Amino acid sequence: MSRLGYVRRRAPRGAGRRRAEQTIAAVVCESGPRLFSDPYYARLLVACEEALTAKGLPLMLMTATPATASLTAPRLVAGAVDGVLLIGARARHPLTVTLAASGIPVRCVGRPPDDVTLPFVDADNADGGRQVAEHLLLSGRRSIAVIAGPPTLPAARDRLEGFRRTLFDAGITSVPVAYGDFTRSSGAHAAQWLLQRVPNLDAIFVASDLMAAGAIHTLIRAGRKVPDDVAVIGFGDAPIAKSMSPTLTTVRQPVEEMATLAIKLLLAALTEENGPPADSVLPTELVVRESG
Template identity: 45%
Template sequence: MSSNATPPSRPATLEDVARVAGVSRATVSRVINGAASVDPALRRAVEQAVDATRYVPNRAARSLVTRRTDSVALVVSERRDLTVSSPFVGRMFSDPHFGRVVSGLLEVLRPAGVQLMLMLADDDASCDRLVGYLRQGHVDGVVLISQHAADPLPELLAASALPAVLAGRPARPDLPIGSVDVDQAAGAALAADHLMARGCRRIGTITGPLDMPSGRHRLDGFTAAAARHGRGDVVTVEGDFTQHGGATAMTALLQRRPDLDGVFVASDLMALGALPVLHRRGRSVPDDVAVVGFDDSSAALACEPQLTTVRQPVEEMAAEMARSLLARINDPQQPALSRVFDPELVVRRSA
């Protein structure tokens, strides 16, 4: 490696790095831009020279060449419900699931030098503005959290040239968009099997919204497994994946089946609202009523008693979404791939 003297009065340039590394400017450029064909010894020399000169890449200039922004959008698409008093943004940030998704994405994006932008779409106007913004090339790709079957965004993104990956399976199985999900039906079946093994016979479930694929798949998986155990009479009340919704749905469930002895609540956050209703009705958990949730989020540990639940590995799933998206950004010709993770039953004190 050559002399590492660099004038202190100005930032280091590619030429400075090349001089210190003893290589050409073109080799330095290839290393900094992530070319895979550089000899490992030359790559190490350039990386050492970058450290020695404290060279900082000019991302603005680089983006003119690569047409990359080094940023991706996390788009949360949730239609505004005017009947719900709490604002959509407040409900989103209070849901532990969202924080786990962000954590898993950043685990992969940060080391890659990619920034994460949060964007919201809660009505038709904001959806139109968002699609226009994305099509103008402000980001390199999109991670989309879209839970309702009627949402137009998955189809709009699939039809665009922008790399995208969906959190959860698309409502249309033939939609050419990458996706990452947990096996929702298999997870709900684990809950049913556990309640049956405990001897529960008068069972019910608080579902998620049934216009969401996750809500429908969890219900279908639970009722199918219960039927295999000879329990085709599952009492069902629809919830909304919120703590308040869980309390409301549990009240309705007890009205319909006062002698309930086992409940599958389709999210931990709803279970956090449902358990106090059982306590106020004098029903001991798990002695009188066994309760199983879904997610294995921080809400499961906040429940009293702590919640037996179906774990979906949210951080690992989000990291897989980020890796899949970066692969599509680096090679747009790659096919849109989908991956489904296995769920796991986590037994605690509620069942």
Template identity: 60%
Template sequence: MPDQPTLAEVAAAAGVSPATASRVLTGSVRVRTSARVQVHAAMARLGYTPRGGGDRRQRRTVPVIAAVVCESTRRLFTDSFFARLITGAEESLARESVPLLVLPTSPTTLAATERFLVSGGVDGVLLISAHKQHPLAAAVSAAGVPVRCAGRPADDLPLPFVDADNRGGARRAVEHLMRTGRRTIATIAGPPDLSAAVDRLEGYRDGLEDSAMQAPPVAYGDFTQASGSHAMGWLLHRVPNLDAVFVASDLMAVGAIHTLRRAGRRVPEDVAVIGFDDAPAARYVTPALTTVRQPVENLGAVASELLLGEVLDGRTGSHNPVLPTELVIRQSA
């Protein structure tokens, strides 16, 4: 049996110092993403196995899948999107008697999570809400761990994914607003480092470009209700004549409606509002929210099914389904 490569040999092959290679293996956050990719790629080329990792998968009779949510625990439990997505994945895997671990990952837990994932703790990773330049996306893929992203991956990483038609759904929302006579249509976009938010903003712009309608300044939020409320106030100050707003998430739309009400604007008489997701909050806000429904539970189910197939077959999937979205018309627009 050939000798196990040393850490020094891995570092030399990666073009980094042994100290940097060691920090990558221990999950330190003080390492550039490019260095992580180089080290994990060198490990794969040389056949280096971190101590304690190795043959865990071979010793397991049932594969273990982890849903890694690149958000804080607080966000995981306050945004229904994550609960719905994970429920779909969990129910799908349960039919195959495969357990699903759920790992929220904030900056304080990043190092421990990366160390666990790349050292053989799980057989596959369902990666959720990975923003641009997130270290986990590069680390787990370079380490050879099967990965399937829920949503198109940022940074153009060559990772398989399942996504919803965010761009097309946003475009249909804007077209509905124009058909109902709205002429100054603003938007509250999501985080610009998240692919779903980028696609929804592009869909909004697609709708306006088709009509040659001028786009007002873009307000941004972080998919929380508070950020939607703040962004709506920002828009009212800069575009006081707006008569419609497309909001990139239902929680932000609820915040926007509250701000409009405080400003004396009636919804939908003065300002029409459309959200995105069809979260439970969309049906209970007053007026009930017109929104773009994305098949969140199905997205989780399809992504986990494809990931499990890749884990069992040992091959990386090349099929990246994009699931349809649907405009649900209620009272707000």
């Protein structure tokens, strides 16, 4: 029972309940400070709330790190909510195992870990990485490095894999990789690490716009011009991408569309018996600005 994450569940709260009485919980697999400092979560949660408000439903917001999952899980699966929107599930996160075994309607925003079967809505992160690689190759860049996101996060792995695979197919088999945690400071530190090991680099693909902002700051302090000396491309198309100097070339992910679709499919799962839900992957788009 412990290994499978079993928690006793009462009768489904939504059984026989009218739509207006239902409650949806958005559970972010991050700590509070990360939740409130990353613009991705703000965009996503605002869109979720708007989609639910249009249906006359409230949104309950919770966070669940691996350390606090044991506090969150019993409330979710014991009948306190009718459905769960799980955001940013990572490998070895105990809550994903518990929810997968619980039978409660769940929709993940972001692909869940490979060892957990839960329906999801995601952006095509791998294809976003491919678009960045092709753009850099067409721009004549050859000494290319990556600042990747946390390796336990499926979206971060997909971005890195799509990028590296495209470079490999073009004959670039060695791509230095530094890792960050999607914060601006981690991007700055990762760029410093890369400059020490690849002093002649001419391009960096950064797995988030916040990290890209930190990387550009490091490059400028080191005397490197962006994009003349080093091209920098981010991921996300966060508001900061347009206000930076230089403005940031980045991959636009359809955050609001992902949120709206996830809510729609989760609400449908509460009322319809139409077999296992299909996963949904929305396209990404490279937005070319000044940085690369």
